[in-house]
Amino acid sequence: MTWVTGADGSAYGVTNLPYGVFRHAGRAPRVGVRIGDFVLDLAGAEEAGLVLAAGTLGRPTLNDFMALGRPQWTSVRQRVTELLTDPAHRQAVEPLLVPLAEVRMVLPFEVADYVDFYSSEHHASNVGQIFRPGQPPLLPNWKHLPIGYHGRAGTVVVSGTPVVRPSGQRASAQGPVTGPSVRLDIEAEVGFVVGVPSALGDRVTTDEFADHVFGVVLVNDWSARDIQAWEYQPLGPFLGKSFATSVSAWVTPLDALGDAFVPAGDQDPPVADYLRDVPHLGLDLRLSVQWNGERVSEPPFATMYWTPAQQLAHLTVNGASLRTGDLYASGTVSGPERGQVGSFLELTWGGTEPVKLAGGETRTFLEDGDTVTVTATAPGPDGTTIALGEVTGKILAAR
Template identity: 55%
Template structure:
């Protein structure tokens, strides 16, 4: 059965039609603005879901008037489906039009949509991992022996996650040039991006239990764009033997909009062939990848279009690995894919790869570039197939501010 049409002006046929309906947390701008609450994007407008709940579904008011999505996440998959169906009815039945409050995107401030308790970042792209391995270890194996047996990841810093549009301060730390005898201290000179996809956990799993790959859809609420900014010079000096720390923990930018998994049903695809026999808890019986494209824009120039469908490890496998040791989950936890890179030169999701470690400048905005300069603006645009055409998964925007 085809989806009914929305009555919201200019939303029908847009990337934010009723086959999408991503959730965010917004407040109105200006003096006397309303408190932050849940909203749903429809076209270039935002349905004030908190106000709609107070008027029409008071029993859902605690879920939809909160300044974060966590109460809705914790309500579980059955409630997610009920709220989504209700929102679709509101936006397709013109009888509801006079009862609803729609706000223009220019009227609202978007807040970090989720109170993130724990953040784990994976390294799930074989193309990215191979490219980085060749740059950092030119005389060694590009992939470590464990890479195709388990999804490699690191535990990031939840307190440094910021919403799209927040300026990112250039980090300072220790760097050591290959020819130097000792490190120096100062602002990073090899500041980079990582175009990633994040997965927002929607249910708590007690410590000591674990999540099967088949439990992915009842555990993860939706996806959000992620830019895991990276100071490559700080990272290169510190990461042996325990992995990323200050080179990553200074900032991670998250989209203001979380797209429910239900909106991505059409975008499901198999992951590329995994050519190593996997331990049982990582084996999948159905397609668990997503056909999502990330457009990487630097100062107004698109420098890459990275295909998420090329990722080696699926989000369900990452989730299963994250919990196989009994680690707990909480509603609002976030894990990310790691850099999304495809096999082609224009499909690379980091500047480290696009510039071959800084040795091969590329052109953006009419200038030759390698790593980020102060004042640079990076925008990641996400899209995927939907029930009526391509849907938008929001953007991740950040401008580089000088070091303190």
């Protein structure tokens, strides 16, 4: 129970407490925690001696705090929970609560590197059927390692940032043409934010996942399918992906998701030794995709083939180092049903089956002015529900 008005029963109650960075009243960006419809100013709390975090909570990003490591993350979370539940602290803490409607959220962490995986068997099979009809939907290596590519950290943006329609080369009946993408798409994903770095040359094992990963964000990896299709052979995604990747403004700490870890599915054939994770756990996150305010899909993250711990182990198996602020994303989250897919490429089966929205409009891919919002929930302790910060974006015309 919390003494904060309206927070009990909220999906942003004391069992959640996600971290973000906010601006308010002309002040520089500072770290806060969401509780109900308020932001607790952690910078102010640290200045007042209510929380101890080595002076990191007044910084303009979460990076310095995340670099402190799990013992400090757990200690601060426990202290914040105490401050928000013990009425004895109310007089000191209540002035540090800022209504959410009065703040502007900014990118919560400085992105060091960005890696995107391709870890949903359902998504990979759908894409294979769409692009390679009559051939095996999965390529021979897919069940042996988590496929991924290195993205562009500099174009990761916070939820609410408009997305300008990208331009580039695409194929046509007359040959290559250059211009705005006409097959602009989404990819509803889950991202993992690294706090503790690793040394160059060292591997991070699957059982070290929680020692390095601070928390979870929702991700929309916007994708220009026509640009992507023309460029990706032989080296993979490039300009069709690098123009914008949106992340939620709130980072849900792993400590809030203890009740959301569930047994992951069987993997056949058996994986390489470095990818074995015991226990083999995924996350029961239930995503929802809204297109211009209408829910069109509900992707289930628990169906992912490769787990977050396996993705981290694979990312570092060659000795690549982790840095504080690294972001790695799951790849598109898709379930076995059409109403559970995380991309419009799948939802409209390559644009051949348009979706009719509530207003009577039909869509295959994104049009200028369209808005997409991805939300998610997870089970919390004692039957509570935890909400992950939403990620939303509106498409603007090409420049």
